[in-house]
Amino acid sequence: MVGTRAALRYAKATLNLAKEKGFAKEVNDDMILIQSTIEENHDLEVMLKSPIIKSKAKKSVLTEIFGKKVNGITLGLLNLLIENKRPALLILVAKEYIVIYDFLKGIEVAQVTSAVPLTKDLEKAILARVEEAMGKQITLNNVVDPSIIGGFVLRVGDKLYDSSVSYRLDDLLSQFEDNQYIPKI
Structure with missing residues (x-):
């Protein structure tokens, strides 16, 4: 699948930062929320993958949906993905983070x-x-x-x-x- 290597790198970096700050569990919960939200809302997934929609609009939508529900580390990841013009990777990053976190916890x-x-x-x-x-x-x-x-x-x-x-x-x-x-x- 396209972007899985990049998604894995983003997920590893996010997990390392979350472990360092002591929020690995909270960020895992955020990733589960993000994954389920995107999977349940096809329009959101299409919007994130659309090259026509501006990054500013994508950022405002993601901030509106997840802004008050997720940890600051997760918000930083959302902003980084948008800044790097890779918001389509969000669901892949969430899935990879969950897999890595589960492996880490056994x-x-x-x-x-x-x-x-x-x-x-x-x-x-x-x-x-x-x-x-x-x-x-x-x-x-x-x-x-x-x-x-x-x-x-x-x-x-x-x-x-x-x-x-x-x-x-x-x-x-x-x-x-x-x-x-x-x-x-």
Whole structure:
């Protein structure tokens, strides 16, 4: 993806400054807020990426949205991105910051892909099981993908557990194709 290296550099620099000032957790909360706000508002994302809209307008919009809700370090990052004409990187910087912060704190992200959104009770049960199995703190991220038909796919780090109906059907189909007792015509 374009700009991920630059976003990673901005995120690392922001995290280093936040750790130095003792606000790493607060800035992480700000980044979660920024990420969710941009993901929920498509118009905001388009505005940040638009080369037609002036930097001054982008700065006023971001200040209006986040000005009173975020830490001074986060506001400094927003201003720096606008000053360097890179406000489109904001969501990438937020995502990278969250990943780096979680790694620093020893928190691992588990992604659960299901055909329908998980209920809160089911999320808690899955989270408890995964934390028990992994032996560390886990953050759960639910992705909805109707193509898996049913069941779920759990990914934690480099481990994958696929218990989806689509996987089972594909497995069954491959077993039928490899059947040695039926002559192939």
